[in-house]
Amino acid sequence: MKSLGLQIRPLAAEDAAIYQELRRLSLAEAPHLVGPRAEREARDELPALRARIAGYPGEGVFAFGGFRDGICAAAGALARNPDPRFSHKLFLWGMYVRPEFRGQSAGRQMLEHLLAFARRQPGAECVMLQATTTNEPAKALYRKFGFVSCGIEPKALKIGGNYWNFETMQVDLAN
Numbered sequence: 001m002k003s004l005g006l007q008i009r010p011l012a013a014e015d016a017a018i019y020q021e022l023r024r025l026s027l028a029e030a031p032h033l034v035g036p037r038a039e040r041e042a043r044d045e046l047p048a049l050r051a052r053i054a055g056y057p058g059e060g061v062f063a064f065g066g067f068r069d070g071i072c073a074a075a076g077a078l079a080r081n082p083d084p085r086f087s088h089k090l091f092l093w094g095m096y097v098r099p100e101f102r103g104q105s106a107g108r109q110m111l112e113h114l115l116a117f118a119r120r121q122p123g124a125e126c127v128m129l130q131a132t133t134t135n136e137p138a139k140a141l142y143r144k145f146g147f148v149s150c151g152i153e154p155k156a157l158k159i160g161g162n163y164w165n166f167e168t169m170q171v172d173l174a175n
Contacts, residue, residue, distance in 0.1 A: 006066035006073060006106055008113045010057075013050040015065055018072045020049055022065075026096040032132055032157060032164045038094065062117065063094065066110050073101040074110045078118055078127070089170075090118050092129040095138065107141050115145060119173050126172050130156070133165040147171045 011019055023042040041049055056063050060082055066074035077094040081087055092114060097106045118127050131138050133152060147169040156166035 006068055006109050008064055008066045008074075008110060011053050011063040011065045011075070013054040015072070016046050016049040016053055018070075019053070019063075019065060019075065020044070020046070022072045022075055022096060022098065025098065029099070032134075032159055032162075064110065064113060064117075066106055066113075068101070071098070073098050074106040076110045076114050078114055080121070080124070088123055088125040090121065090124055090127045092127050095129075107138075108144075111141060111145055115171070115173070124173055126170050128168060128170045130166040130168050132157070133167045139167065139169070142169050142171075145171060 020041060023038045027038055027042050041052065044052065053063065056077075060080040061077060062079075063077040064075065065072045066076075074097045075094055076092065076096075078090045078092055080090050095107065095110065097110070115127065118124050127147075128150070129142065129147070130153070131142065133139075148171070150168040150170050153166040153168065155163040157164040
């Protein structure tokens with residue numbers, strides 16, 4: 001596998017246009033693999049998306065972009081619920097790699113970055129995610145990083161009369 005050296009950094013408000021392009025691409029390619037946040041970010045007017053991105057840290061959301069030659073090749077985010085009953089876990093969402101950057105370790109690099117970030121968060125014990133059960137490449141990557149299945153949510157998503165099941169996965173940050 002050819003390794004792609006990404007510059008991974010937090011998304012900033014000025015990244016809104018290139019991030020939105022990535023979100024639109026992910027929706028066009030596989031709407032059943034992305035959640036409602038992607039839909040909202042894809043249709044936002046740029047000023048609204050800039051404000052949303054700027055406000056993410058205040059909401060406990062940490063969104064990152066992996067850049068190569070000015071292109072946002074990959075993205076991923078972590079969210080933390082501020083309620084003390086749930087703040088021990090972070091939720092990974094928005095993982096996506098542009099098709100032309102696949103097979104070059106962009107997903108691995110992004111996931112490494114996200115998990116390293118999660119481990120630095122005080123009190124964080126685990127990271128959870130949901131993947132469409134048919135998304136075998138993503139689930140294989142997550143398993144390589146120690147994620148294990150916690151269960152299947154049948155009919156979690158309905159698009160045009162078709163149902164998609166979600167698999168919830170979790171990794172213990174102490175490992």
